[in-house]
């Protein structure tokens with residue numbers, strides 16, 4: 346840090362440029378935060394960060410119609426790191442929060458660390474190697490194997506050992522789980538009942554069914570149980586466990602129909618008892634962070650644990666290196682402390698100094714989606730009724746944009762409505778009553794978010 350005050354008698358050259366003085370004075374007390382992404386997760390993150398007294402302004406790139414109400418949207422392509430850099434410098438950004446996984450897998454953190462102008466800008470997310478926990482299923486499985494982290498048994502196949510892969514399938518009980526190694530927009534996992542189908546799909550995946558992402562395929566043992574999403578924020582040394590959530594992935598009520606990006610969420614999850622959390626910490630979180638340290642992976646960010654609760658024992662189905670969507674829309678509403686400060690401390694490796702508090706409410710999130718989603722759907726439908734939603738609910742925009750003065754649909758998942766209650770029943774009632782007030786042509790949603798968990802609340 347340079348000295349920023351010019352004393353009488355000093356020449357101008359001795360002091361720093363006036364623009365620098367202004368920016369340093371501003372940033373000394375007020376932070377500018379940049380959130381990268383455009384979904385409901387990013388709206389929820391920006392909403393929570395904007396509540397911090399330390400935050401002067403939140404920028405969202407590229408954002409959506411909802412994020413425009415909590416900060417300033419900056420329309421850039423976030424895959425273009427030079428464009429991100431320009432935004433960071435132009436708006437004196439102190440802290441960058443990377444919403445989706447792709448920029449992390451593409452090395453945005455390494456880009457920041459290697460750039461003289463960006464080196465001191467705080468950024469939340471792992472480096473390129475750390476992001477492989479999500480970017481490569483085979484990498485994640487080997488990592489878990491090295492550190493004895495419980496996960497499904499597996500075998501990795503490429504075109505060079507196809508016969509072994511076909512054979513391995515015969516050693517498993519159905520159903521058969523096939524996973525494209527790389528990122529495949531959430532579509533790269535197939536679960537098949539018949540061995541013949543599994544063997545055919547394995548061949549198709551290796552021949553490019555999911556492009557380069559399935560040039561390598563991980564065959565996994567099927568895990569039976571209930572899924573839960575747990576979220577860890579780590580500075581590479583210490584960690585905070587954020588509220589967990591249950592995500593509802595299928596399009597139809599009763600977990601029927603196609604997989605989606607997520608149709609709703611509930612937090613907390615009643616079967617995530619202190620005993621379960623302790624098992625997750627001892628068997629998964631601590632060995633994961635130890636492993637990252639041992640391998641000298643620079644990891645200051647979120648670790649999203651996709652877990653299967655198998656009779657009370659947690660198994661890792663997947664790691665993600667970002668927050669979940671739509672889980673974040675509920676999780677952010679349960680954090681009562683300054684989230685921007687938590688992220689700032691995390692990025693500095695000082696998580697231990699941060700203050701963190703969660704409220705005991707139950708949140709239920711209902712995702713409103715476009716008719717036809719997750720297959721083909723129309724865009725540009727005018728959304729009305731937003732102003733009728735009770736201020737007690739939190740509305741996160743997922744796939745919306747402004748069209749003049751209108752808010753219109755621009756994606757499959759459109760809006761997430763979150764409500765709180767003292768239990769699931771109360772939160773559900775509020776969330777659904779308000780979700781009904783938002784109207785657009787083709788609107789669809791699940792009616793059973795949280796119903797399966799109510800037996801635990803009884």
Ligand code: AMP
Pocket residue numbers: 497522524531534565566567568569572594651662663
């Ligand atoms: P992933 O992209 O790895 O999260 O997988 C997508 C979905 O497939 C998960 O959310 C689970 O519902 C299911 N799944 C993945 N792996 C397994 C497994 N080994 N056993 C049972 N279900 C699985």
Ligand code: GLY
Pocket residue numbers: 592606607665668669670671672
């Ligand atoms: N809700 C699951 C995910 O974000 O991957």
